[in-house]
Amino acid sequence: MSEFSKIDSEAKPLEVFGAEVRRYRKRAGLTQDRLAELTMFSQSLIGFIERGERTPSRSFARSCDDALCAGGELIRLWESATRAASPQWFRGWLDIEKEAHTLHTWQPIVVPGLLQTEEYARAVLRGKPGAEGHEVEKKVVARMERQAIFSRSTPPMLWVVLDEGVLRRPIGGREVMRRQLERLLIASSSPRIAVQVLPLELGVATGVLGGFVIAQLPGARKTVYLESALNGQVTSRSEDVEAIQAVYDTIRAQAHPRHVSMELIRKAEKLWT
Structure with missing residues (x-):
């Protein structure tokens, strides 16, 4: 235990x-x-962070850990700090997300957090009523940290189905959207990430009430994360998982194939240029 935690x-x-x-x-x-x-890193940033007034990045924690010969302690503390920035009800899902070998997600409103750019994530989080600047920044760092699962030696498979409206919704402005769609295209070039787009003209109502993620865990176990306007819900009840799986299968069957979806994203990116 560190000296500070004792005090x-x-x-x-x-x-x-x-x-x-x-x-x-x-x-x-x-x-x-x-x-x-x-x-x-700047002296002013170091001062802010030492006073607990600014959320550090992983690169900051790693650089300080190396420079100060902390033996990984600052990295461990950083991971605890960013985890604490997530709501209590969401922390269990973070463990599931790290353990999963496959993730299937449907998103009718925004790009999923695992593929968001920092600017896009900031714009999304600022949109919540009562969001304060320092709290938003902590949550942005925590969201970016979740993406570290793709740096594992064997990263998970990620299957994403987006509503076409996500490509057109001006979150954060033109430049933020352009960079976000560019990020989607780069991510989709990975053999372990697939993005499909559900066309608007279908007028499909299935799944419009909210996004969700299905995590496939070792041992054929599945757990679902359901989004809501207030708090999300994490469940592994077989009835819930089967119901959400049926919704996902229906949506995915009606989505454009991957190569067509990529072309739609490219066209949308040009519109934001």
Whole structure:
């Protein structure tokens, strides 16, 4: 256990992380300016993070861990801090997402979090009533961290079906949308990621009430995450899983094949240029 956690076990995760960066920095006999030189991050950012006033990125945590010879402790604390930025009810899903070997998702409104750019995620999170800047930034970092599952030695298969309206909804403005669709095209070039688009002209009503994700886990187990306006729901009840699987199969059967979907995304990207 670190010295700081012994002193103040009630501190917020970002405060714990910042205090540990400060402790390791002082142990190494470094000023904030010198640490800034070693890590290539600004002195002002280091100050904000040491005071627990800014959410650090993974690269910041790793750079400080290396520069201060923290032996992986700062990386571990960073992971705890970003996990704490997620709602309590969502944290169980994070473990499922990491364990899953295949993920199937339907998204009628926005690009799924696992494929969002930082700017797009920020725009989505800012749209929630009462969203405050520092809380939004913490959630953006946490969302980007989830995408680390694709850096595993064996990343999961991700099958995405998007409503065509997602390509046209101006979230964050033209440049944000252009970059987001570019991100979709790049992601789709991976053999482990497939994106299909459900055409608007079909007028399909199946699934319009909300998005969901089906996680396939080792041992043929399946768990579902259902989105809602308030709190999402995670369930592995066989009746729920079967019902959602039927909805997904129906939607996917009516979606464009992958090569046609990619062409639609390319055309949409040009519209935002």
